[in-house]
Amino acid sequence: MALIELRDVVKEYPSPKRGEPAMRAVDGVSIDIDAGDIFGIIGYSGAGKSTLVRLVNALEPVTSGSVSIDGTDITTLGESALRGVRQGIGMVFQQFNLFNSRTVAGNVEYPLVIAKTPRAERQRRVAELLEFVGLADKARAYPDQLSGGQKQRVGIARALATNPRILLADESTSALDPQTTADVLELLRRANEELGLTIIVITHEMDVVKTICSHVAVMERGRVVERGEVFDVFATPTTSAAKRFVSTIVQGVPADAELEELRRRHPGRLVTVSLADGSVPQAEIFRILGDAGLGVHVVYGGMNEIGGRSFGHLTLELAGSSTAVDAALLRIRDIAPVTDLGAAA
Amino acid sequence: MNDIIDLLPKLLSEAGTTLWIVCASLFFGGIAGTLVGLALFLTRKGALFDQPVVQGVLNVVVNIFRPIPFIIFIAAIQPLSRIVIGTGIGDNAMIFAASIAATFGTSRIVEQNLVSISPGVIEAARAMGASRFRIVWSVIIPEALGPLILGYTFVFVALVDMAAVAGTIGGKGLGTFALQYGFKQFNPLVTWAAVIAIIIIVQLAQALGNLLARKVMRR
Numbered sequence: 361m362a363l364i365e366l367r368d369v370v371k372e373y374p375s376p377k378r379g380e381p382a383m384r385a386v387d388g389v390s391i392d393i394d395a396g397d398i399f400g401i402i403g404y405s406g407a408g409k410s411t412l413v414r415l416v417n418a419l420e421p422v423t424s425g426s427v428s429i430d431g432t433d434i435t436t437l438g439e440s441a442l443r444g445v446r447q448g449i450g451m452v453f454q455q456f457n458l459f460n461s462r463t464v465a466g467n468v469e470y471p472l473v474i475a476k477t478p479r480a481e482r483q484r485r486v487a488e489l490l491e492f493v494g495l496a497d498k499a500r501a502y503p504d505q506l507s508g509g510q511k512q513r514v515g516i517a518r519a520l521a522t523n524p525r526i527l528l529a530d531e532s533t534s535a536l537d538p539q540t541t542a543d544v545l546e547l548l549r550r551a552n553e554e555l556g557l558t559i560i561v562i563t564h565e566m567d568v569v570k571t572i573c574s575h576v577a578v579m580e581r582g583r584v585v586e587r588g589e590v591f592d593v594f595a596t597p598t599t600s601a602a603k604r605f606v607s608t609i610v611q612g613v614p615a616d617a618e619l620e621e622l623r624r625r626h627p628g629r630l631v632t633v634s635l636a637d638g639s640v641p642q643a644e645i646f647r648i649l650g651d652a653g654l655g656v657h658v659v660y661g662g663m664n665e666i667g668g669r670s671f672g673h674l675t676l677e678l679a680g681s682s683t684a685v686d687a688a689l690l691r692i693r694d695i696a697p698v699t700d701l702g703a704a705a
Numbered sequence: 706m707n708d709i710i711d712l713l714p715k716l717l718s719e720a721g722t723t724l725w726i727v728c729a730s731l732f733f734g735g736i737a738g739t740l741v742g743l744a745l746f747l748t749r750k751g752a753l754f755d756q757p758v759v760q761g762v763l764n765v766v767v768n769i770f771r772p773i774p775f776i777i778f779i780a781a782i783q784p785l786s787r788i789v790i791g792t793g794i795g796d797n798a799m800i801f802a803a804s805i806a807a808t809f810g811t812s813r814i815v816e817q818n819l820v821s822i823s824p825g826v827i828e829a830a831r832a833m834g835a836s837r838f839r840i841v842w843s844v845i846i847p848e849a850l851g852p853l854i855l856g857y858t859f860v861f862v863a864l865v866d867m868a869a870v871a872g873t874i875g876g877k878g879l880g881t882f883a884l885q886y887g888f889k890q891f892n893p894l895v896t897w898a899a900v901i902a903i904i905i906i907v908q909l910a911q912a913l914g915n916l917l918a919r920k921v922m923r924r
Contacts (some may be wrong), residue, residue, distance in 0.1 A: 417832055446834035457829035461847040461921075468845075471833040502923060528828075 450519030509540035655679030738811020858914025
């Protein structure tokens with residue numbers, strides 16, 4: 361049994377205009393998330409991912425379907441029981457949502473007050489958490505005196521205060537610059553490894569998924585259109601939505617404008633060899649091309665590494681007679697997928 | 706000039722009466738207005754206590770009473786004043802009328818200040834498992850406290866204005882003093898003495914309000 365199980369979850373909002381059909385933000389989503397996973401949910405804005413994550417801690421009630429946390433269907437619980445569930449689920453936000461009227465320590469302490477933790481224990485825990493996120497010296501500062509990255513680290517410390525098993529990160533790095541993003545993602549990874557936290561990461565940036573997630577679900581118009589281990593989705597995306605996201609950080613088979621640009625500079629025969637698994641011997645491919653006496657230029661693409669496994673797409677310009685090229689490609693197709701982009705007309 | 710010196714003790718005691726009327730009305734109207742303002746805010750669509758019907762009714766009630774000119778309102782509220790506090794005249798009737806007027810005025814100011822709180826902060830507290838009432842007193846009010854203090858200061862100044870017409874129902878204070886000893890006795894110096902007393906009260910109140918708000922907002 362997975363730690364978090366969503367079954368046929370639907371969330372509709374009534375249309376602002378009378379008589380019009382309801383807006384379906386989440387449309388029949390079923391997902392299993394195992395304890396210890398860092399599960400990415402990626403999609404463009406309006407895809408329903410932020411709504412989906414709010415169903416997991418019941419900030420929004422589902423329209424239909426079930427949401428189970430550790431075997432308990434929370435869609436049947438009343439408001440006071442839900443408050444208990446929420447204390448076991450931390451949440452961090454894009455805009456941090458810190459209490460400006462409280463100090464950094466006061467922000468981190470707040471969920472502990474709600475959980476009725478004794479004062480001495482609260483103070484010990486706040487010190488420990490600020491140490492964990494590297495802000496021990498900022499305990500007495502107010503949020504408006506902090507940088508964006510520091511604010512998010514306070515947000516994470518606050519979310520971890522009650523020792524939750526689950527952390528929901530809603531676009532937690534989208535308001536941050538690249539370096540700060542890397543720091544915050546590293547902090548989430550540490551929370552996952554050192555505290556055994558299960559994390560759901562909502563994002564529209566594939567880089568975030570690549571950096572920390574073990575699994576990913578791609579959402580489009582309220583539905584999960586593709587899901588799997590991050591390596592598999594990156595190496596062999598099948599839906600157009602997943603391909604678009606992957607293409608934001610992986611140079612795949614060139615198309616459209618990219619292909620035109622390549623053509624202008626490389627009039628010869630272009631082919632893309634996809635190395636979908638780390639075990640494919642690159643050397644073998646280049647040996648075949650060499651044996652055939654072809655000139656080879658790598659003109660586009662490259663190798664990527666995810667979770668210790670590598671994959672990539674290499675676009676090559678091959679110089680030689682077309683019969684020699686065809687014969688070589690025939691041999692390569694036996695060991696790796698080849699996309700023939702042809703030569704300039 | 707001698708008149709003023711003779712009237713100085715009177716001026717001071719009337720200033721005291723004005724302050725008493727204003728502070729008492731601010732106390733009652735402030736508390737009631739804060740509650741109504743919270744209700745206006747919390748029953749909005751999508752807010753913590755989503756009750757659009759209640760919101761609509763409250764909204765209409767506040768809109769009906771708030772624009773009534775205060776000098777007419779005093780007269781109109783007199784029957785209710787007799788029922789509730791046993792008299793329709795004097796300083797206490799004035800406090801009664803001003804408290805009710807201040808309730809409606811304060812409620813809008815409170816509502817406006819609460820609307821400006823980031824909804825995300827309230828959502829964060831909900832995500833931590835805080836109850837709705839806890840969110841009201843431990844998140845919503847503290848987050849809006851600085852602007853609220855400035856709002857109460859605004860109401861204080863408005864009450865100084867209202868209290869000037871206490872004479873209409875036999876109340877005392879600086880307004881009555883200025884009309885009785887200044888205007889009606891053709892003594893503009895006395896009228897101006899009352900004006901200056903009011904200016905001093907307002908300046909001090911505003912300075913105190915600004916100071917408190919700055920302290921709360923730390924800037």
